[in-house]
Amino acid sequence: MQADTTIERIGGYEGRPVTLTGWVQNRRSSGRIRFLVLRDGTGVIQCVFVKGEVSDAAFELADAVTQESSVAVTGLVRADKRAPGGHELTGTDLALISLAEPYPITPKEHGTEFLMANRHLWLRSSRQHAVLRIRSEIIKAMRDYLDDNDFVLGDTPILTPAACEGTTTLFPVDYFGEQVFLTQSGQLYNEAICAAVRKTYCFGPTFRAEKSKTRRHLMEFWMLEPEVAFLDLKGDMDLAEDLVAHTVARVLEKRRPELETLGRDIAKLEAVKRPFPRISYREAVDLLREKGRDIKPGDDFGAEDETLLGESHDRPVLVHRYPAAIKAFYMKRDPQDASLALAFDMIAPEGYGEIVGGSQREDDLATLETRIAEHRLPAEAFRWYSDVRRYGSFPHAGFGLGIERTVAWLTGVRHVRETTPFPRMLDKIYP
């Protein structure tokens, strides 16, 4: 069955007959009038059926059709001030495609447990629909930005032979009798790719087997990771800042109706413009101590610290030059102070936490080999990684951006589980 058009484009059909296919979101009746709220995946429109003006069969069907049944509605498009979307359909015919069994998600309140168990159906709700559209827009905006700035999409393996960073827990996979792991970052591979194409990025799923159970964590999440040859820490921060500012602007431009559906405070997003504040780790520690936090130089930030740092600015804040001791082995040390890593985190406002983590990479072969030994990593497994320095080493930098946290921040959704269609969570993998 072919729809003439979709609800999204209904404005161009005023006064004309159309056929729409979709699902019955709700149904109301009043005497000899039947109201049928149709959802077609692009929008929602109310269809009105008046007894005597449509066939008896169509009128009775409008009364009998259940929530989420799939139907084809034919009718006349009419502008109507009473309609939430500005348009209504005066129904002339109604055909049933499939009658739905009683739908579990009624137009009333539901709890998280129930909704997550029915995630495959929950996606149909207006709120989840809006989040999915914004997620798609965010990804498109970021890829457009990178593609338009001479980046080459490289893509890195999901099955990997060893830990990238050694510290976090990995999901083991049987690879023809050999134990391998699901990737937790494409970065090391990106470093090799950027020596081929100068500017590269990968975008794909990453996996962390940590037993994290917070609103900021999923076991499986998507990460965008650019890596650029001949780039230093400052350039890396410039890139992250420009990418995020560009993405926020795009979402505001293209997905304002969805932001409004979600009740997002749009003024807060409009404030997200370059430049973003940049503070050193030491300045961040001082700021937190002023706010009464018991934190000493050298400590890593906890969730509460991150929230406080994020809330002290109206746009994302970049914290740079962390103690090397709490950062990864591949990060280059600050030439001004060898105890510091040339790393930065971007912390989103409004308590959404760290959305970007990046660094300039160690490009000196001897130093890198020392670090690998210090971290008790198997040198032979990192041979290819060392080769990137052995054959024409070059300064380079990059970062990883967590898509789900970014979507949570921009949509104003509190928990990252609503930012991806089927979240993988601790001990929960259905549906």
Added chain:
RNA sequence: UCCAGCGUAGCUCAAUCGGCAGAGCAUCCGGCUGUUAACCGGAGGGUUACAGGUUCGACUCCUGUCGCUGGAGCCA
């Protein structure tokens, strides 16, 4: 893994000091010519998570198990 809270109808929740297990929505039947989570009348719907204990009597108190929710650590 640790800390806290919660498990009652398909869903969201009540049930006073331990004393007859209830409401709204959903479903089914009926009514209403402009409804916006429509409304009005009626009907059906229960192993109170599970196992044990205390008691004349347990949804309620105690012990254990399981599940869920929120948070911490770790991180994006």
